[in-house]
Amino acid sequence: MNAFLELTQLGKSYDTEQGRAVIVRDFNLRVSEGEFVCIIGHSGCGKSTVLSIAMGLNDATEGGVIVGGKEVVGPGLDRGVVFQSPALLPWLTARENVQLAVEQVNDRSRRRERKELADKSLTLVGLSDIADCYPDELSAGMRQRVGIARAFALEPKVLLLDEPFSLLDVITRMELQDELMRLWDVERKTVLMVTHDVDEALLLADRIVLMTNGPAATVGEIVAVPFARPRDRLQIVDDPLYERIRSQLITFLKERATPRQISLTEKRKEEAQTSITAEELLVIERYTGFNRFRSRYRQQQPMAEPVEIGTQGATSSCEATGVSRVTLR
């Protein structure tokens, strides 16, 4: 199969007070059309840096990225993105958040068509009955599902996922991994996903890219995952190959262990909540068209008395209030 996503001689450096910091160097990867590739590496080595360059949210210092024969020069709707936190606009319902993305793909389509496509995507991830809920009325897993629905609603050729399940509890994470596997089996998108979880990579990926530690991190090893699809998590762990490949991955990670560096993603883990950060707003603007449709989807004026709605016990029949309850930081 031809490479659909090509990262060639990718490098990223920053000028810091201590001098030039080389984060990533000579990173080469070719991902075939319909292939699922995971990147694993120690915290702070540069995984998100590589992914954000492919997303067009960060510029490479050297080299470049090609998606479907076209060079990446900025964010584009040919790529669906999902992060640790779903970056939903808190004053829009789940459906409206997805609709916003749909509108960017085709702003000439009728409102009803956009709503239907948003509902179809929400149904795909099992959320048809919470379409009218606001993000803070949903559990963390449901919010992340809305983020995935939004990425699929763009009907992108490539999915770029940066630790999409790492903030979720184990059960919800397993559910969403299964959901993603099911969706990928149906749509066979080209996927590049960053994860810290070796078992997640073994379950989902066709190949696993092991990154060396920074500074100047690069591709260390690439490990093929040969399990037949569709995969079942209980079946693959019984395969003798599972332990062998798992040991290979863990040995690589252990041998490359160095003192941890503080990464941007790490800081974000401490900030997981329903309000959105300026960084997330940037992603929303670039990837959902909020900028273009700002007037239509602007935040409503806050009311004098904010309405508190807890995230615990979110049900599938919430009442959408339409009241603004958030402030942008």
Ligand SMILES: Nc1ncnc2c1ncn2[C@@H]1O[C@H](COP(=O)(O)OP(=O)(O)OP(=O)(O)O)[C@@H](O)[C@H]1O
């Ligand atoms: N603007 C910047 N200036 C200098 N260094 C930076 C800048 N942005 C990121 N870095 C550094 O780049 C390195 C890689 O960060 P990145 O977020 O890509 O790591 P990561 O592998 O995704 O980590 P994690 O697994 O914790 O998410 C880190 O050491 C980080 O401190």
Ligand SMILES: [Mg+2]
């Ligand atoms: Mg990261």
